[in-house]
Amino acid sequence: xxxxxxxxxxxxxxxxxxxxxxxxxxxxxxxxxxxxxxxxxxxxxxxxxxxxxxxxxxxxxxxxxxxxxxxxxxxxxxxxxxxxxxxxxxxxxxxxxxxxxxxxxxxxxxxxxxxxxxxxxxxxxxxxxxxxxxxxxxx
Numbered sequence: 001x002x003x004x005x006x007x008x009x010x011x012x013x014x015x016x017x018x019x020x021x022x023x024x025x026x027x028x029x030x031x032x033x034x035x036x037x038x039x040x041x042x043x044x045x046x047x048x049x050x051x052x053x054x055x056x057x058x059x060x061x062x063x064x065x066x067x068x069x070x071x072x073x074x075x076x077x078x079x080x081x082x083x084x085x086x087x088x089x090x091x092x093x094x095x096x097x098x099x100x101x102x103x104x105x106x107x108x109x110x111x112x113x114x115x116x117x118x119x120x121x122x123x124x125x126x127x128x129x130x131x132x133x134x135x136x137x138x139x
Contacts, residue, residue, distance in 0.1 A: 002127065002128075002131055003131070004128040004129070004131045004132035004135065005128075006128075007124050007125070007127050007128030007131060008124070008125065008128045010124045011120075011121040011122075011124035011125040011128065012121070014117045014118075014120045014121035014124060015117070015118070015121045017117045018113075018114045018117035018118050018121065021110060021113040021114050021117060022110060022114050024110075025106055025107065025109065025110025025111075025113070025114075026110070028069070028106050028110075029069060029103050029106045029107065029110075031069055031070075031071060032067050032068065032069050032103040032106075033067065033068065033069075033070070033084070033086050034065050034066070034067055034083065034084060034085050034086065035065065035066065035067070035068040035070060035085070035086050035087070035088050035100065036061055036063075036064075036065045036081065036085055036086070036087050036088070037061070037062040037063060037088055037090045037093075037100070038057060038059040038060065038061055038062065038077060038087045038088065038089060038090060039059050039060045039062060039089075039090045039091060040057060040058065040059040040077065040089055040091060041058050041059045041060060056079055056081055056087060057077040057078065057079055057087050059089075062090050065081075065085055066102060067102070067103040067104070068088075068100035068101065068102055068103065069100060069101040069102075069103060069106065070088055070093075070098070070100045072093075072096060072098060074092065074096075075088050075089055075092040075093050075096065075098070076088055076089075077089055088100065
């Protein structure tokens with residue numbers, strides 16, 4: 001039979017790990033920005049086809065703007081769009097072998113880990129209570 005004190009200690013450790021997982025996830029997502037991936041094109045081509053507006057870099061947009069984490073500042077293109085939208089060169093990311101990480105992916109794993117540790121702590125706490133009651137009955 002497991003000792004109630006050991007189970008309570010393990011439950012507290014699981015709660016500590018939940019807090020650590022939450023903080024690591026928050027730290028990892030701290031640099032998230034609204035980003036538009038862009039495959040840059042030469043200025044002459046952009047002028048010919050009218051690809052770019054006056055306030056954005058010339059090129060082909062890839063997907064829609066999303067909240068992404070891009071740590072390498074060399075991938076960012078000059079200029080900003082509406083509401084602080086930043087542009088990132090898709091070709092530069094490919095050259096560097098990087099792929100931007102979505103903030104919602106980081107948050108999913110952060111919350112899944114925290115919920116898992118909290119559930120583990122609750123289970124261990126319930127087992128410690130059950131074990132303590134069972135131990136008292138045998139005495």
